[in-house]
Amino acid sequence: MADRGCRTPTGGASYAPETSPNPVLTCWVIRTHTMASLSAHENKKFLIVDDMPEMRSSLRSQLASLGHSRVAISSNVKTAVAQLEQDSFDVILCDYFLGDGSDGQQLLEHVRKRKLISRSTLFIMITAEKGYVSVMTAAECLPDDYLLKPFTADALKLRLESLLDKKARLAKVDAMQDKERWPEVVAACDEIIASGDRYQTEARRIRGNALIACGRFDEAMAFYRQVLAIRVMPWARFGLARAQFAQGELEACTATLRQLIEEAPQLLSAYDLLSQIQLDAGQTDDALHTLDQACEIAPESLSRHRAIARVAEKKGDFTRVESALTRVVTKTRNSPLRETADIASLGNAHAEMGAPEKAIQLIDEARKNFKSDADDPHLAAVEALAQHKAGRPELAAAALSRALDTTPGSLPQDVALRIARACLATGQQDKGEAILKSIVQNNPESTAVHAQVTEALNVHGTPGRAAALIQEGVQEVVALNNEAVRRGRAGELGAAAEMLTEAAERLPGNAQIVSNAAFALLLDIYSNGPDTVKLHDALRFQKRVTMLDARHPKLADIAELQRRIRTKYGQTA
The missing domain is CATH 3.40.50.2300 (Response regulator)
Structure with missing residues (x-):
């Protein structure tokens, strides 16, 4: 820890603590x-x-x-x-x-x-x-x-x-940012910049972020290049990289990030984004090396140690997972900064390394000290695997039952995948495959997800089953989407919207299904009149798509349909 001792002040100052001075x-x-x-x-x-x-x-x-x-x-x-x-x-x-x-x-x-x-x-x-x-x-x-x-x-x-x-x-701009009213943020920043205000540099930084947030990536790239032409500033270089990443220009983004790391080696977010690109490309060793560089600069950063653990787990390096997360769990043990996912991943690493008792002890301690963890499905799935490895099938079945009490489709992908692996390992093949199919249907085009599903079936289930399961999952989604489109074209707008809404609730990670649900609901409103519930669901789905893929082409169609609804009904959509 850094020295917190006293440096003798100079000048005519006096010390005035409320209590006896130290x-x-x-x-x-x-x-x-x-x-x-x-x-x-x-x-x-x-x-x-x-x-x-x-x-x-x-x-x-x-x-x-x-x-x-x-x-x-x-x-x-x-x-x-x-x-x-x-x-x-x-x-x-x-x-x-x-x-x-x-x-x-x-x-x-x-x-x-x-x-x-x-x-x-x-x-x-x-x-x-x-x-x-x-x-x-x-x-x-x-x-x-x-x-x-x-x-x-x-x-x-x-x-x-x-x-x-x-x-x-900047109060007006800050309030609009909190409400995520990004086009209005851009306009407000433009006013500040045009006025020559002394806070125009801050307004430029906010403006760039807002352009990315509302999906105007080409405009954001042009804006950041304009700023950089005037003066090289790390925030502008990083903003350019973010816009390039969002636009799918990964080679250009990588080059920008490497230049940024050379210019400003202490900008940690540059390492984070570069490691994400490397991980998405399957370059796990490179991603780990990049995150290690960030940790050399900020060795106490919890987020970077967590990122190292995630990458190492994908690589199957459980020794590295254990090292990174032991540090995180120790530092956050009695703090609000603790995260259940850290304990689950650390417990899983213990079990995979042949120490299931250590995993069980860790999970029992978490449940004892934190009531919110008592029924956590993530911990229950890891416990099921650990109990299975420890040779206690009855306790493994009981833990798995607790994990399955929560609908896997409503859980984060990593948690659902952990539950599926526990199902497969303990002999519940059908349940495990059903969860894996749902994961595929949420991410039908993701080769990374397909690789995870294949790995789970090869290690814990039936080797060779993955290709057929993935194909089945993708075909079911295509058939559902096509049927909804058919109904919409036949004028059955309400039925199409209802079908896609149910699918979007079941598959919240499938950007195509969720975007089509938003569009179908808005089309139903445009054709049949305002409906508060449908509008609420449409906006919720639109926000979800933006989170999943801010570049999704359907977002432009959704925005245009909202404009038409406002013109026709005067509704805020």
């Missing part, structure tokens, strides 16, 4: 004798997150000297998450090192992923290490700014004034 700790925050308050922002709500009591007290005292009385404090990730679940804050001041293996970057990624804070919330990271700033500015979840220790109260005041003014200027 000179080694409280000297980090320096308070000047005279301090004007941030009158325009003094009603803001603050949350201080720091594991050291003296630092929490000193920061609170500083904020009080600036006129801020609405201040809450938290000593760790767990209590911070609990407070954010119950209340909203305008400003979060978070130390990078939070003890117990947790850090402020992990907290930021967690609360942004779970949407516990909006874009209007100001998140400031406090650190004594300049190196962490250069790494974290490249992370996919950025704090709004950093404060390097030691800092004076005057410096804190000026920084807060500047950042809060920026938040106020």
Whole structure:
């Protein structure tokens, strides 16, 4: 851990903690004798997150000297998450090192992923290490700014004034981003850029992200190239790579990412995207090497260790899975940052390496300590496999029964695949094959999924069965889709929409089925009149398709049909 000791401040400063001072700790925050308050922002709500009591007290005292009385404090990730679940804050001041293996970057990624804070919330990271700033500015979840220790109260005041003014200027844009109204975000950013506003660089960054989010990839690539022609900036280079990836220009994307890694080697997101391209191409060794490079820069990054485990599992390197996830599980054991999938994958690695008892012990511990894991189907599937390998068929059957209590089609693909493998390993061939067929039907054109299904049947089921099962699954989807199209063309719009809606609910990962369901529902509305339930389902399916494949050609047809509905009925669609 980095040195958190004291550096002796210079100048006429005095130390003013609320409690008895610890000179080694409280000297980090320096308070000047005279301090004007941030009158325009003094009603803001603050949350201080720091594991050291003296630092929490000193920061609170500083904020009080600036006129801020609405201040809450938290000593760790767990209590911070609990407070954010119950209340909203305008400003979060978070130390990078939070003890117990947790850090402020992990907290930021967690609360942004779970949407516990909006874009209007100001998140400031406090650190004594300049190196962490250069790494974290490249992370996919950025704090709004950093404060390097030691800092004076005057410096804190000026920084807060500047950042809060920026938040106020971009409040409209932030609110539209939170609502995912991307075309409006683009238009609002255009206004800021055209005005020559001092925040136009930030507006450009947001504009590029919004263009990608609403599927305008060609326009995004042209925009990023225009920015780069003026000045080489890592965020613009990465934006160009993202747009190229979304457009399917993988060779160009790879070249852009390699150039970016050379120009800005600490931009971690570049390694993430490059490893994804390599993994999709079946280059697992290259993907692991790329992620290892990222971990050399940010060795405590949970997301990269999780990514290494996922790639290593696809490769069958369970020793590597065990190494990566043991680190993650140890660091998050008593933290809200823990994920059940980590425990399941680690337990599976133990079982595959010939240590089923170790897997069972790990799962039992998770169930004992976390009630939410008691009936988790992912853990139950891994336990079934481990109990089978341990020679306890009755316990294996009981665990598998718990795993099957949840409809596999509603589960993430990796969980459904784990349950299918457990079924096959314990002799429930029909159930296992039914789950595998559903996985194929959700991803009928994915060679990677077909390879996983083949591997599962070869290892745990009937070798040679995969080709026939995959063909059956694909043919059933084609037949269903063709029948729905036939009914639609015959004027049976309601029947076609109903058929495709049922299929989309059953196969939520099949972009073709889900997009056709959205289009059929909208066509039914256009022809037969507004229907709130059908409109809600159509928009839900449209959003799902965008998540699955933002380049899907049917999205343009859906958008055009929405426009026609608005013109005809004045409906918001």
